[in-house]
Amino acid sequence: MGTADAQPPCGCETLEVSAEAAAILLSFAMHESEAPAVELGSALERIDQGLRPCAGAPARELLTRDLAACVRALQFHDRLMQQLAVIRNLLTRLADHPLPQMAGFGAQRWEELLAALRERLAADTHDELLELLMRTGGVSSGDGAGGEQAEGTSELF
């Protein structure tokens, strides 16, 4: 098992390698999660096709409602991919810079990093979640933020 000899000679190198590995793993996860999401989408398409010719009105209504719920819920994947992309970019920058500049987004201080994160996570729900995490260090259930996926807004110009 591991001993003190297993420690790499330089902490700086370890951090860079870790960051690079994390970036690779994240890219892999993003790529790997794409296929199941597409498969789920295809299944929904088949359900939709199967509904068309079709059964009694109440059953159809129920299935149509379920279908809408699936479409709404499956959008988690798109948001997940965007968040993972942010993390990947952050880690890539971390790996590209020497240790004193490792805060990411080119930020030198924590406040700058927070401001950069706020700018990047533009959606209101993200902002609320970030605020909550800053205050409590974690997300509690039942307060709405980070819980059930909210529906987006719409505005016609």
Place this chain on the structure above:
Amino acid sequence: MARILAVDDSPSMRQLVKLALSSGGHEVDVATDGVEALQVAEKQQFDVVITDVNMPNMDGISLVRELRRRTNYRFVPLLMLTTESTAERKQQGKEAGATGWLVKPFDPNRLLSIVAKVLT
């Protein structure tokens, strides 16, 4: 029934938008970014275009700007469907010529009602 072009770089989002709109009886074509969308839109006329904002090659706001330059898309409803919700980005979309700004996640029935509204 309308002929709709849905533009998004995410395969799952393209599927979901297509599914939501086709279940409402619309005919839906898809494109993966602004460049492909322009090519598709030049080959055939669409009644509505729904586009994401952040995409590779050409983003959604540039796509809207480009489409508005074409006489056959001057009055076609162009909707943005995005996770971005800042007033600044919305203003950019509006100035480019977008008809509306929808923030993800979208509800299929709501999307259908908005499409119906912009088509009237």
